[in-house]
Amino acid sequence: MSQPSLTLPTPGQQAGRNRRLLEILGAAAIAATFIYLVLTQPADIAGGLGSVSALVAMGGFLLGAVLLIVGVLPTLPTSTVVLIPVALVLNIVLGQLMGTSGLPFYLDSIGTVLIAVLAGPAAGAATGALSSIVWSLINPTVLPFAAGAALIGFLAGTAARYGLFRRFYFAPVAGFLTGIVAGVVSAPIAAFVFGGTSGAGTGAIVSAFRAMGDTLLAAITKQALISDPMDKAIVFTIAAVLVYALPRRTTLQFPFVRRYHVLAGKEPAKRNA
């Protein structure tokens, strides 16, 4: 009977490279889809349903999101993986509540941003994509927005990586900028797949722009540029409040937080208990 090893082997290079490839392919699929949609946009609305655009939008963005998930998930430590369901429930419950409130905000990415701040851009992107996919089991209309949600997680993690969560007033600024990008990327989905937005509040804003003669994509993009930056500024602020409420022992468990000194505070904290 041979003795099994009690220690972990050093991670193999080949497996890591394959995962990296999946991540890059995922990001490329999302980028290519977006570019295609923007380029073909003018012909579309006049042609009626634009079913090819809808297929491309759904297929491309969904494929990208799934590749990202498959690439990123196995690399995450278990402490991050078990936190993802908590983040998803936060996203889904708050998102569902806001969707019926009539306010032009979503608040459906607090959990995603929380994970991104604690575990980094890759974890944030995977959480965003997973959030849309799991939420779609009870609200299928969010499924096509998986790529946008992944982007929000990625950008939030990047903001944390470069210290924007170390100062409280930077968090809403980072959120505002993330919102601009996220809004522009999500607008084609709303336009081509659903022909509008699902909320009553956001619908009113789109109608206003349409009344001024904008194309549907332009109107929805402008609406997104009004709603999303504000929404993400709020979301980033709430996430910052929550992260700073956590005990340091908990936040410092995350290698990402330790390595990039994501949160303000002395290190190590002086305790006298």
Add this chain to the structure above:
Amino acid sequence: MAPRLNPLTTLTAAAAVLVITTAAASWVVSLTVAAGAVLLAGVTGAARRVFLAAGVILAPFWLSLLVMHGLFFPEGRSVLASWGPARVTTEGLGFAVDMGLRTSAFVLVLLLFSFSVRVPELVAALATLRLPPQFGYVLASTLMLAPIIAARLEKVRQAQESRGLVVGKGVGNRLGAVRLQMVPLVLGLVHDAGIRAQALDARGFRRTGPRTTYTQVRDSPAQRGFRIVAVLLAAAAVAVRIAASLSRGQA
């Protein structure tokens, strides 16, 4: 449904129907699919839950669509009525109905799938697809966490009210109360998650080798065949649509 279908079979069927509906881009097909989903929901006994969830999602969506395109559709030519900047056009109404029906079909079919599938079976079936096991875990855990979190939030509220934290009337007070409740909720959940992670690691969650499943999921050659046919049909529908749009130039 006497013998339960493999969750992968129903998932493939739902996805194929949706792709074909989108590719067909006709309100007749959308309506047929939506009606089919309603009928199936009635047969499987999931009707109540499906309708309730679909109603919550679709009612504001239809309203938004009808206002948006029914009143403001600058591309519309045949004007039925107009009040100032608002013009009701045939094209606008048609567009709203097209989009609304397609989304209704989309929502109904997927809801029918999620309300008829058993989550542990779905997770076991997904494991056979060689998806990362973390994916199945996240899916199952999220669905199982929701009621636990709701119960926990109620406990937090009770404990805090008993401590004398009164929820006032104004917006500021409400937001303050939300903060007070969110913090212990999230803290508690993150704390639990930290411990659960250590337990999962000890139980081999991060092992890289092949895995097996204890839950047995029914499958049959017929179902496997059906899945292949469904995927081929969906692919064919997409191909036909792309070919048609190429032959018409750009559309």
Add this chain to the structure above:
Amino acid sequence: MNGQVSAAVTLRAAIESFAFHGDARPALRDVEIVAAPGSLIAVLGGSGSGKSTLGRLLGGWLAGGRDGKLKGRLELESVGQQEAWRPLVFFGADSDPQIDPAAWAEQVGYVPQDPAAMLSAVRATVEEELAFGLENRGMERAEMVRIVAETARRTGLASLLERDPATLSGGELRRLAVGCAIVADPAVLILDEPLASLDADGTRTLTELVAAELARGTAVVVLSQSADLLTRLAEPWLVLEDGAATAAGPPDRILAGEELASSGVVVSEPSGAPSGQVQQFAQAQSRARPAKDSVPALELDRVSFGFGTEYLGRPLLLENVVLDVWPGEIVAVTGPNGAGKSTLLRLFNGLLSPLRGEVRIGGEAIAGVPTGVIAQRLGLLFQHPHDQLFERTVLREVFFGLDRRFGASAPVRAAEALASVGLSAAGNVHPHELSGSGQRLLALATVLAREPEVLALDEPTVALDAHGLRRLSDAMTAAAGRGAAVVLVTHDLAFARAHAHRLVELRNGVLAAGD
């Protein structure tokens, strides 16, 4: 997976120091432990002594590097293996060995204090939960079925295999958690507070389970904050205080020494009654009953309540309950699990409303008054402090909302309340980083600071170590001394007898004077 007897493996650990990230002080230092096949060892210590940290390190749940800085040595020694494991030596450096938690758990199984934390929580039945670890190993299904059945037999879960884990009782849940650990057939088993919050029945079955594991040749380490029935079977004892071992040796010698009392371990007589409280019982009885004022502080006037009684026709949980508690009086409500003790408390402050009858505080009916307002007069403390603490520091937690009520005297009151539970020195600590005992005392302090007329406590003794129990009893006496009425609901009869002026028993929906 070897039939009847586990492989003879000895765990030797020498922890020089372990400090969590961000902590200047180590949580553990200079602890040595040897767990030999077939032996039962007890690690005793008060709340926050580092017991759980030690258990997690031994079980591979905490890892040096990821969770903190570890210096020391972990070694597994096996008899009859051709190739021995090399000792794992940690210097607190990046080049330290990284334990594979799954491989380690096949030799050393750890069962946490909260059994629910052991579960994957994504499995719908007990048998699927047990199989989780086997699935991850890629075991053939037939073999899995055999091992799950075998584990169920060892843990007495055979009749519960189809149940949803969420519906299990406390004792069953803990056996399932043990089952999840021994499904890998480890040679060493580490049990963290295995008897915590178990009733007599649960205690018996778990003690039998441990005895059976010992008979198989498993080495068992029990971590506990009370010298109870199970730990009394162990030898040697190791006493932890403040992260360091202060005594080790046979139980008799340690019971005779000072270290146990200083560490905060609750010592109960072999009969089950805590010894330190026996004298206090007489003392409590000799206290004069408080003089009866004109109005009781809390009054339950023929209160009836039941869940779903009105619409679903379910039976009443409480029927015509009458209870008067006078200012300065301490009343203990006892009764079996599920009798409705916690429900009774929730009627006091309007979280639940009686179907019939009336609840009065200081003579005024509370019907229609929001709970948050009643809380100014009646402070109710729940079992789980996690649910009510939300501030960044202990001091802010107690101070919260005080200034609005007491103005300039608020800081003094907050400091006094903290001092009364012995947390003065911990003012800047994050509430969640306090020990289990500390968190409960902090929650108590937040209520005490408001000086309510009535203090209602739900199972206040659970999770408290000996120091905590003393502080709780001091705080209750002080509150009664200034004229507050105190009602506590508890299953700890000894504590109730020692501290209450009067016992009432809730059984079959009615309150009766207890003995």
